[in-house]
């Protein structure tokens with residue numbers, strides 16, 4: 001099946017018992033056993049039919065061996081981090097998602113798991129950061145908010161030579177545009193709160209693994225640590241995924257037009273959009289993904305002007321998060337990246353005048369006019 005078909009018919013697409021074309025929401029916490037130890041489902045933390053249907057569709061979309069659904073993107077990321085133990089070392093992309101940075105620097109250190117933040121878009125730096133106790137390379141591509149691109153194949157080759165796991169947070173690219181497991185990664189993560197859900201109405205996370213060994217380990221961790229996704233939220237995600245393809249196509253076209261508008265606007269100093277041939281990493285991104293996604297960051301030069309733009313847009317909603325049908329606008333330095341120390345933010349290039357937008361599926365002319373009015377006023 002091709003991707004658009006897979007989104008509708010992949011995984012477990014109907015209820016065997018009734019033929020219902022929409023998977024039922026199973027609100028059961030426990031299940032009758034046919035005899036001691038003879039059962040399909042036992043207890044819903046270990047397995048629930050609605051969650052299982054979601055885990056099957058996300059497994060198919062990422063081309064993995066097994067999928068796992070968690071109560072948030074961070075819960076999925078923490079579950080994966082439980083694969084490691086005290087004394088291990090992990091290399092992470094330097095402008096990794098703020099919550100992941102916080103987890104790595106404020107929680108994992110309590111368990112003596114050591115981390116290094118490296119510009120993973122530069123393979124040489126990744127090689128240099130490998131230590132005798134390094135166990136994994138954790139990357140995001142494109143990154144948030146500067147949309148830096150890491151070459152997944154290249155990282156996977158380095159990892160293979162050194163017997164390391166490659167973990168990719170694929171939230172920004174979505175499985176519609178990019179499949180890291182096919183490029184050599186071992187584990188793919190998503191904040192399903194974003195594009196997979198797509199309607200700003202559910203918080204969830206998923207992980208997909210590429211081997212039976214990792215599937216067994218991650219299922220053990222999911223069941224042991226316990227941050228599973230409930231049946232209602234699982235159902236919302238299954239529903240969201242059905243329209244992922246058409247949403248991403250629409251978002252792709254809107255984003256390209258908006259990036260071009262911003263590029264020409266006199267008050268905009270710089271536009272970060274991986275779809276521009278001038279964007280560093282454009283060619284690499286094109287070699288590993290089929291679309292550029294719905295995120296743009298642009299620098300208007302000062303925090304004051306940036307805040308004015310945020311105050312004046314009417315269709316772009318001032319809010320954190322991304323990846324939904326409605327367009328969102330935010331100021332990374334004061335919002336999503338506020339937990340990153342100012343000094344480090346500036347090192348990364350997240351200036352006070354940097355605005356981030358997540359483009360939705362509204363009429364693109366309305367979106368452009370909204371930004372134009374806000375920038376010109």
Ligand SMILES: *Cc1c(COP(=O)(O)O)cnc(C)c1O
Nearest residue numbers: 072073074097169171191193204
């Ligand atoms: C939002 C996000 C997360 C965290 O996901 P939650 O669902 O908010 O816990 C992780 N990675 C990226 C890239 C994100 O955008």
